[in-house]
Amino acid sequence: MSVDNKTVAKIADLARIAVREDELEPLAAELNNILGWIEQLSEVNTDGVAPMTSVVEVALPWRADKVTDGGYRDEILANAPDNAHGFFTVPKVIE
Amino acid sequence: MTDLTKLTLAEARDGLAKGDFTSRELTQQHVDVMEKGRELNSFIVETTDIALDMAHKADEMIRAGRGTGMTGIPIAVKDLFCTKDVHSCAASHILDGFKPKYESTVTANLWQDGAVMLGKTNMDEFAMGSSNETSYYGPVNNPWRATKEDGSLSENNYVPGGSSGGSVAAVAGHLALAATGSDTGGSIRQPAAFTGLVGLKPTYGRCSRWGMIAFASSLDQAGPITKTVRDAAIMMESMASYDDKDSTSVNRNVPNYEHALTGDIRGMKIGIPKEYHMDGMPQEIEKLWQEGIEWMKAAGAEIIDISLPHTKYALPTYYIVAPAEASSNLARYDGVKYGLRVEGDGLSGMYKNTRAAGFGDEVKRRIFIGTYVLSAGYYDAYYLKAQKIRTLIAQDFAKAYEKVDVILTPTAPSPAFAMGEKSNDPIAMYLNDIFTVPASLAGLPAISVPAGLSADALPLGLQLIGRAFDEETMLRAADVLEHAAGYTAQPKIWWGEK
16 A cells, blocks of 8 residues: 555645645655555464453553542643633634 | 762662762762763753752751662653653653643652652654654764774764663763663663663553653653663662553552562573574674573573564554554644644644644654554554554563563664664664564563673663563563673763863
8 A cells, every 4th residue: 555645635634734735745755665664564464363452461440430630720721822711722713 | 079970870879878978969960960961962951950959858868767779869851751840842842841730650759769850851752763863952962982993983973872862871971870761662772772771661551651741652661771780670669650640550569679689590591582683683783692692591591492473573563553652642732732833724724833843754754654554444454453463472472481581682783873874764763673662562571781892882782571560580680691791881971071
């Protein structure tokens, strides 16, 4: 499988990273180089093999469904590039 | 006064306990060396005032008889660990100005034990790299340079390895007594090997990941970078803990790792995987590995040939799994909650411009790969396939550990290379991690031990891989290996005032 400029543009859009038109071609070449190298995995027979879901054999811990933390809005907002009235701000999304 | 920066962590601990010197003196000497060592670019931020204040408190702890193995020890902290109110940016532009309002569990454990923070160390951006050339803050220079045939030092700068390049440069240059690192596919072990240090990646789940800036969550583990195996054992005990804030942290007692260093490995079974003999591997690496085998044999260990058949697939598997997780983890950098924001056309335009300006080329490359392999129609062929092969890789190890206690391999396929040598070829760069990635995929503990020098007098390391949660056996073997190798080389100072 290889990617073309159109696919790269789509990936970049999904990843929400602006890519200039003239960057598509070199990016496609780079990604194809890596994907081509990864392709060797297809020679491994994985029939009946379960995909790994946890790297160590432990059951996920349970805890009571209770609020144990919180109440520091201002600390959370302290690192925001912009905030107003105790909220994060974003560009206008509704006309 | 004697040069306290040349001590090991264990020696410094003992000297502090005996009252030979104070943490204040020990810390001040490291601060002086840190300031003279700025040409290494190992620190992004120096926190001298905090260090001297912490040293003062550590001296009080020691006087009150409450000292631990880490009390009063000046260490460097990788920029990937969130440290309260102190720059924590994973060496990325996109986290510009981020000063967390909380402390990572690993660093909180270290401060609780009285360790002293000298500053935050440089690294590959978001830990994505094997040479520390992808940092927004510029590359780190290895304190080591190759020695030319006439015996003089090369004028070229060498890479320290990555991603924990600043941490290893700081310790190898004696700017810090030890440092924290993080390892996703080899980011502690490979740089340790490139700088003549010990680098320990514990079992996945041994250290809490809470407050560590995430790269690939199923692989990321914190660990110590130190001058000796004993130092690694001491620091590991402080860093490890169960933490209910990380659901993958494992609730097991943290042993006294230093007690495991008995020096006795008689009867220990050491596996030598045949698949780690790679085509084109430099003869000197092969030779060092053979020497390592002989040393362990001489110490009474039993050498057993083993097979890890899926080894060659580990690296391409890693380059599906890690970018997939990274593309998901790094979605949080959106110009809203913290760090950089670049305005654009509407919300989507702001996201795209922020991320285009904030991420470096290697990070973007991995986000694109990750996004692609997770996208509709490709998930099964890439991601699911990789997770199945990951199972096979883990099974290879499980089978081997029916016969052996630890596995001995080289750490990296080459010594440190010159700056810029591999930065234009991603796959050549990825191959640096060929021997470290398999243990990462299987979640196993592994340690790099300095074992010799290359033909041009650059450090080389050997790796020991242990059973899950059996860091003790691995450390015992590593301690014996270290003593047998008798590695004592130090870099010749070319930087700063000297």
